[in-house]
Amino acid sequence: MFYYIEGKLAHLDYTFAVLDAQGVGYKMTITQTTYESMPPHLSVSEAPTVRLYTYMAVREDGIELFGFASEAELEAFKLLITVSGVGPKAAIAILSVFSPEKLAITIMNEDTKAIAKANGIGAKTAARIILELKDKVSKSFSESASVPPSTGTVAHAMRSGSSNLSDAQSALLVLGYTKSEIVAALRGVDISNKQTDDIIRLALKNLSR
Numbered sequence: 001m002f003y004y005i006e007g008k009l010a011h012l013d014y015t016f017a018v019l020d021a022q023g024v025g026y027k028m029t030i031t032q033t034t035y036e037s038m039p040p041h042l043s044v045s046e047a048p049t050v051r052l053y054t055y056m057a058v059r060e061d062g063i064e065l066f067g068f069a070s071e072a073e074l075e076a077f078k079l080l081i082t083v084s085g086v087g088p089k090a091a092i093a094i095l096s097v098f099s100p101e102k103l104a105i106t107i108m109n110e111d112t113k114a115i116a117k118a119n120g121i122g123a124k125t126a127a128r129i130i131l132e133l134k135d136k137v138s139k140s141f142s143e144s145a146s147v148p149p150s151t152g153t154v155a156h157a158m159r160s161g162s163s164n165l166s167d168a169q170s171a172l173l174v175l176g177y178t179k180s181e182i183v184a185a186l187r188g189v190d191i192s193n194k195q196t197d198d199i200i201r202l203a204l205k206n207l208s209r
Contacts, residue, residue, distance in 0.1 A: 005067070006051040012038055017067055019052060028052055028067030029088075032096035037069040057088045066092065072204075075176035076100040083132045085125055094118040094129075101200050104171030107133050133174060165191060168199035177207060 005028075007021030014035055019026045030052070039048040052067030053074040066088055068074040073095060080091035097118045098106060106114050107130055115126035172182045185206040191199050 002054045002056060002065070004051050004053045006049065008047040009038065009050050010047060017050075017052065019050065019067075020047070026065060028054060028065040029092060030067050030069075031073065031092050033073060033099055034067065034069040055088070064088070068095075070100070072100040072175050076103055076174070079133060079174065079176070080129065083129050085128060090118075090120060090125070093120050100175050101171060101197075101204065104174040105167070105196060105200070107174060108167050108170045110134070164194060164196045164199060167196045168203065171196070171200055172203055177203075181207065 005019050005021055005026050007019035007026070009017065010020040010025055011018035012035070014032070016027055016029050017034075017038065019028070034052070038050065052069065053071050054068070055066045055074060055077060057064045057066065066077065068077060077088075077091045077095060080086050080094060081088055094103065094115065098115075103115075110130050112123060112126045112130060115121060115129055116123045169179070169182055173179065177185075182203055185203045186199070189202055189206075191202070194202070
């Protein structure tokens with residue numbers, strides 16, 4: 001129903017934020033990552049205007065809004081709740097520990113112990129997250145259009161089987177970007193000798209322009 005809500009930051013807590021949009025106060029559950037990204041809340045008269053990307057969960061006992069400071073975090077949230085046994089609250093807990101890019105890397109590295117550190121997430125749930133989301137990433141690879149012929153650095157690295165680039169591409173796919181968007185974001189960028197984290201940061205910088 002809502003993709004994002006923009007309004008005055010009427011209230012900010014560790015677990016939720018209230019945005020005043022044209023006189024209506026929208027209460028949204030947020031992650032620690034979103035909380036830390038919010039501007040200082042000085043007073044009602046000086047309340048900053050912010051935008052939160054939203055997800056609305058409808059249950060038998062009510063409706064709850066979840067707010068995220070970035071589209072990447074929203075997409076990571078929606079991906080997490082596709083995993084059986086992972087509801088919105090569990091996804092919020094995970095994204096309070098990991099940024100979207102760090103979560104993607106953790107999933108691709110199959111680091112069950114790291115994911116299990118999130119509040120309320122056990123080893124079995126962490127393993128299920130990795131299993132189910134890695135399958136989705138593999139499906140994205142198989143369904144994506146082939147890489148256009150190019151003499152650029154990215155295409156060359158793909159042909160040469162760069163492990164770091166492959167891991168970075170998988171992580172960016174988890175974040176919701178298409179293969180063609182990733183290639184375009186890194187075309188002409190020197191990624192030789194770059195670690196996976198560095199390649200992801202370069203791609204996200206270009207994708208955000």
